[in-house]
Amino acid sequence: MSAGRLLINEAILAHHTDKAPAAIGPYAQAVSVGGLLYCSGQTGLDPATGALAEGGFEAQARQVLTNLGHVLACAGCTFSDVLKASVFITDFADFPALNAIYAEFMGSHRPARSTIQAAALPKGAVVEIDVIARIPG
Numbered sequence: 001m002s003a004g005r006l007l008i009n010e011a012i013l014a015h016h017t018d019k020a021p022a023a024i025g026p027y028a029q030a031v032s033v034g035g036l037l038y039c040s041g042q043t044g045l046d047p048a049t050g051a052l053a054e055g056g057f058e059a060q061a062r063q064v065l066t067n068l069g070h071v072l073a074c075a076g077c078t079f080s081d082v083l084k085a086s087v088f089i090t091d092f093a094d095f096p097a098l099n100a101i102y103a104e105f106m107g108s109h110r111p112a113r114s115t116i117q118a119a120a121l122p123k124g125a126v127v128e129i130d131v132i133a134r135i136p137g
Contacts, residue, residue: 011033011034012031012032012033013031013032013033014028014029014030014031015028015029015030015031015032015037015071015074015075016028016029016030016074017029017070017071017073017074018047019047019067019070019073019074020042020047020067020068020070020071021042021043021045021046021047021050021067022047023040024122024123027040028040029071029074030071030072030074030075032075032135035134035135035137036083036132036133036134036135037072037075037077037081037132037133037134037135038130038132039068039071039072039130039131039132039133040071040130041086041088041128041129041130042064042067042068042071042128042129042130043060043064043067043121043122043123043125043127043128044059044060044061044062044063044064044067044125044126044127045063045067045123045125046063047067047070052123052124052125056126057089057091057094057097057098057126057127058097058101060125060126060127061094061097061098061101061102061127062101064127064128064129065101065102065105065129068129068131069105072131072133075133075135076135076136076137077133077134077135077136079105079106079107079109080107080109081133081134081135081136082106082109082111082131082132082133083111083112083131083132083133083134084111084112084113084114084131084132085102085111085112085113085114085129085130085131086113086114086116086129086130086131087102087113087114087115087116087127087128087129088115088116088117088118088121088127088128088129089115089116089117089118089126089127090117090118090119090120090121090125090126090127091117091126092117094126094127095115098115098127111131
């Protein structure tokens with residue numbers, strides 16, 4: 001399925017796109033309920049190869065945000081609909097690069113955000129981001 005929605009119950013929809021990596025566990029790329037979209041954490045996995053983007057932190061951060069953009073789009077959202085982002089990085093030395101790349105994708109939009117240093121992330125990733133967005137309409 002390239003993009004789609006699956007009814008989980010009478011109120012919750014699961015969202016999926018092949019333009020972002022498939023879930024690597026028993027979870028959905030995103031679910032929506034009550035006009036909100038909850039996107040699972042994305043790492044810098046290239047959906048075509050299943051491998052982390054090559055080129056270190058900046059390449060992975062760009063891939064993370066590209067993946068999130070596709071997940072948002074499959075539910076009719078854009079980055080301007082993001083209300084809250086949670087960012088996990090393995091090294092706070094990458095914080096300035098994170099902010100620069102994040103600002104490119106968010107433009108002038110400034111959602112609430114948390115940034116946490118994690119000891120490790122799935123598949124050896126150096127950055128993971130999840131978001132909550134409002135669904136326009």
